[in-house]
Amino acid sequence: MMAADIAPAFAPPPGFRGRLLRDSVLAPQTWFRVGGVAEWLARPVDAEDLAALLAALPATMSFCVLGAASNVIIRDGGIPGMVIRLGRGFGGIAFDDGGVVAGAAVLDATLAEAALAAGRGGLEFLAGIPGTLGGAVAMNAGCYGSEIASVLDWADIALAGGETRRLQAADLAFAYRHAALPAGAVVMAARLRTRADAPAAIAARMAEIRAQRAATQPLRARTGGSTFRNPPPAESTLKAWELIEAAGCRGLRLGAAQVSEQHCNFLINTGGARAAEIEGLGERVRARVLAATGVSLAWEIRRLGVPEGRR
Known part of the structure; x- marks a missing residue:
């Protein structure tokens, strides 16, 4: 269905070149394979299209x-309002002398592979992050000792109302799994620093990261990646998975949702789970960890939308 064919409840801006769908099913697009529908789903094709769409959205x-939907629980009642997924114009990758400019829709692993092909080091850690560059910037994603904050020069964003802006790394006040983006900001592109390096050395580091992930994480399961953030050192010297282990939650189940036996900071859909079961299991884990250790775990997975029956 193209933009001109939709119901009249929301009119796309004149000349909108993307797709705009009503009541679009989201579950098949998420790693957990759960969740309701998007009231509206838009796929702007490029930055101009995105800015026009945001300018046309009613203030209410x-x-x-949504990027790769790899680190998200979409609740069973779906997502009211507009869900935006960036289109083909946000998938570019261009290297220069000291770095790379990439669109927000580029998969992190794809960018790592492109850097390998270009003989550019410094982005190997992206091979271990299941998501898009836009999401990685928004949450300062990282693994195995590296994070976006260590390589970002700038990010281009769009804001509600259609304004676009370039933010320098210092503007984002990066912290652990956090970037201080303005409310409602949509990351469109970013520049990351790289360094010249031998492809064989880059490939070896990427292979080590992938082997470590395969050995420790349930990669073939329907999961959403790391569920909870590691607590600040002042609260606990233990990582999230160690606290979950200490609280006796490894393998804990709620319906068809389960705490992974392989890595207990991962929740998995064993087949037929509902979003409410996955989120409820996460809250049960949080309660048990708090009771056992006094530490209140913070969600790393985003939870979007409303429970069933509340839309």
């Missing part, structure tokens, strides 16, 4: 962005 309409 909420919106959010």
